[in-house]
Amino acid sequence: MSDIPLGVLDLVPIPSGSTAADALRNSIDLARHAERLGYARYWFAEHHLNPGVAGTSPAVVLALTAAATDTIRLGSGAVQLGHRTALSTVEEFGLIDALHPGRFDLGLGRSGGRPPEERPSPPSTATPVVDGRAPNGLLIPSRFSFERLLGSPRIALQRRLLLLPEATSQDYAEQIDDVLALLAGTYRSPEGLEAHVVPGEGAEVDVWILGSSGGQSAEVAGARGLRFAANYHVSPATVLEAVDGYRARFKPSASLDAPYVSVSADVVVAEDDDRARELAAGYGPWVRSIRTAEGAIPFPTPREARAHVWSDEDRALVQDRIDTQFVGSPARVADLLEQLQEATGADELLVTTITHDHTDRVRSYELLAEEWRRRGHLAPSD
Numbered sequence: 001m002s003d004i005p006l007g008v009l010d011l012v013p014i015p016s017g018s019t020a021a022d023a024l025r026n027s028i029d030l031a032r033h034a035e036r037l038g039y040a041r042y043w044f045a046e047h048h049l050n051p052g053v054a055g056t057s058p059a060v061v062l063a064l065t066a067a068a069t070d071t072i073r074l075g076s077g078a079v080q081l082g083h084r085t086a087l088s089t090v091e092e093f094g095l096i097d098a099l100h101p102g103r104f105d106l107g108l109g110r111s112g113g114r115p116p117e118e119r120p121s122p123p124s125t126a127t128p129v130v131d132g133r134a135p136n137g138l139l140i141p142s143r144f145s146f147e148r149l150l151g152s153p154r155i156a157l158q159r160r161l162l163l164l165p166e167a168t169s170q171d172y173a174e175q176i177d178d179v180l181a182l183l184a185g186t187y188r189s190p191e192g193l194e195a196h197v198v199p200g201e202g203a204e205v206d207v208w209i210l211g212s213s214g215g216q217s218a219e220v221a222g223a224r225g226l227r228f229a230a231n232y233h234v235s236p237a238t239v240l241e242a243v244d245g246y247r248a249r250f251k252p253s254a255s256l257d258a259p260y261v262s263v264s265a266d267v268v269v270a271e272d273d274d275r276a277r278e279l280a281a282g283y284g285p286w287v288r289s290i291r292t293a294e295g296a297i298p299f300p301t302p303r304e305a306r307a308h309v310w311s312d313e314d315r316a317l318v319q320d321r322i323d324t325q326f327v328g329s330p331a332r333v334a335d336l337l338e339q340l341q342e343a344t345g346a347d348e349l350l351v352t353t354i355t356h357d358h359t360d361r362v363r364s365y366e367l368l369a370e371e372w373r374r375r376g377h378l379a380p381s382d
Helices: 020-036 058-069 084-101 153-162 172-182 214-223 235-251 273-279 282-292 302-306 314-323 332-345 359-374
Strands: 004-008 041-044 073-074 104-109 204-210 227-231 261-269 326-328 346-350
Touching: 004 020, 004 359, 020 041, 020 359, 041 058, 041 104, 058 073, 058 084, 073 282, 073 332, 084 104, 084 172, 084 332, 104 172, 172 214, 204 214, 214 227, 214 235, 227 235, 235 261, 235 314, 235 332, 261 273, 261 332, 261 359, 273 326, 273 359, 282 302, 314 326, 332 346, 332 359
Parallel strands: 004 041, 004 346, 041 073, 073 104, 104 204, 204 227, 227 261, 261 326, 261 346
Antiparallel strands: none
């Protein structure tokens, strides 16, 4: 393994005791550091109705961050197409590309007003998993059932608020085709009418599909020859079926002649394992708040996290995420990231780190970049 770029996935987390404005300033500052440290790209996620997450509109945050940085590639991880149209998405990214051409990744996801994707049985090409481990030892936990979360009244309310009354989401594959056609200037309606987006048509954006299983997202990405980002940090149990499903369906396109995969991981790095575990203490209560459909809470301090009273049900709810978070010294975390890359064949890795204090978060990315570069996976810094 030689050059394996690292990217950043940022949810714009709000630490307890802080505000959304603080979180936005922290994220823009972190993007500047990531650029200096040699990270390949910086992506913003989209989430709604979460008291502890300020990343509600990737395009808006990308515009702010582009103005504060110079060279790092920026993107969405991902725009939730379930409550949007192809036109509005291309127009937004066309606007920011017009001022900062050639710097953006348009990462697209199914969620946001659209019913959840049914997970198929793993494809026949799936990498074998024995006793919860991939062949190289990477932990692949049992599948977590999202049934309770996706069926909660709160998620139903979110869908209702995101969609206009009586509106329905467009078929996902058709929506992706419309995005690609509008970007390329080849869109034709069923009646034969042309549509040309200004700005947007011809925008220098790379289109990515994000997915957590080997279902429709992997199929759409592969069949259209698009880049694919799989989520080990969201659904570690299905990451292998996602990348295998994508590769099995891949067909070369004008923009990509071979499959290209990024895989995400939750990471906290500190000078030693004990310090890293301390910084990561808030992760469990934070994940619990998401999976109970309460909405992500402001990220707790280590002291607040230690005060949380855990039930057996709560622990079972978050165990797969805690077990697959990479926490420790630079060497330990780099070893785990190499294992993830080897197991998935990822062309690059996307790292998401949340700590209560911004300085600890920046330091985590610094330590990781230094170790990754020492191992020859990153080019020397300027």
